[in-house]
Amino acid sequence: MTAKRAIIIVLDSFGIGALPDAAKFGDAGSDTLGHIDEYATKNKLSFNIPNLLKLGLGRAYTLVNNKKLDCDNNDYVLNGYYGACKEQSTGKDTTSGHWEMAGYPVLFDWGYFTDLENSFPKELLDKIVAKSGIPGYLGNCHASGTDIIRDLGNEHVKTGKPIFYSSADSVFQIACHEQSFGLENLYKLCKIARAELAPYNIARVIARPFIGDSPASYERTGNRKDYSLLPESKTLLDICSEHGGQVISIGKIGDIYAHQGTGTEIKATGLTQLCDKTITAINEHKQDKTFIMTNLVDFDMLYGHRRNTLGYKEALEYFDSRLPEILATLNADDILVLSADHGCDTIWPGSDHTREHIPFLMYHNGKAGEIGICDSYSDIGQTVAKHLNLPKLAYGIAVELDTVIPVPSVIPVKTGI
DSSP states (O other), X not given: OOOOEEEEEEETTOOOSBOTTGGGGTOTTOOHHHHHHHHHHHTTOOOOOHHHHHTTHHHHHHHHHSSOOTXXXXXXXXXXXXXXXXXXXXXXXXXXXXXXXXXXXXXXOOOOOOOSSSOSOHHHHHHHHHHHOOSOOEEEEEOOHHHHHHHHHHHHHHHOOOEEEEOSSSEEEEEEEIIIIIHHHHHHHHHHHHHHTGGGTOSEEEEEEEEOSSTTTOEEOSOOEEEEOOOSSOOHHHHHHXXXXXXXXXXXXXXXXXXXXXXXXXXXXXXXXXXXXXXXXHHHOOOTTEEEEEEETHIIIIIITTTOHHHHHHHHHHHHHHHHHHHHTOOTTOEEEEEOSSBOOTTSSSSSOBOBOEEEEEESTTOOEEEEEESXXXXXXXXXXXXXXXXXXXXXXXXXXXXXXXXXXXXXOOOOO
């Protein structure tokens, strides 16, 4: 028997249909995947994701929405377990989604800055200015990250005042120019803000460095950092690390879990590099109880928030083209899980996340079966914990692979669902 390993790849923001409580968040009818599929059909574009469909993505979508994707004609051999998960956590953000997936749903309410024009309390900003010595600040509002550096970038470079902004998520974001302000100075400022935000229960402070010499050329770089609160309970990553396992965290996973239990952290930006680093990690780490977790942030950061439907579609097609390489690295006793942390529907008003089901696609030695719709993202973490022979997590129900009912690997095209 080969070593048992587990790999989770999080397609950041890849929702597959509104949750039952989506209306409470203003998201009833949101559907990240479905609206990308509709966009392709309406514009007479191909939407080629054959490897995701073979893993059961189309069938997972049908479970949630009781209708088919236009791109899914069922004319393939199914080689994965498929299902979806509801969210127990009270938010629709990166931190909540990832923590719940790892067995710690966020059952409390995060703090939020809801004022669109004067987002942050003056007493908070005064403390950050005093502690950091900055000459002041710009922004102090809800904004798109790309819009605000275009609008305020010149004044920031001229005055040295950082750009502070927020969104509908529980975040405090700081944008600064890498050269004129300095990357390390930005990171230090974020740490000061993180400490001062303790009374506000804000999930993340995000460093948003950018480069360029004019509004037309300003662009954010890959040196983003997230400064997260610590989970108050142990996650799958902690438990794996503490019980003889090896954790490999790729991309922004280390930041999301506040570097707690995250093991070997591998920096990577962009879909190509993240896929490359994941493949390398699987090839290099052969030990039993190896857990590799990767976040593909581009889906959310570059396409979801920017409401770029074409870009999101093309990014999915690119990732799909890399799936055969990823599957080729796996041994017979490995499992690969593809999932998400929330939705970010590219046709939805505004630029924020959407409250959606996430896919639960699992590859294990080419077997096929229907997982169904799970009541919590934590079922993913519990399934991984069981596979790696780790102690049970506090939340979640493990999918028993040996008892999942097999489904036909090829199903004739159906109409009217």
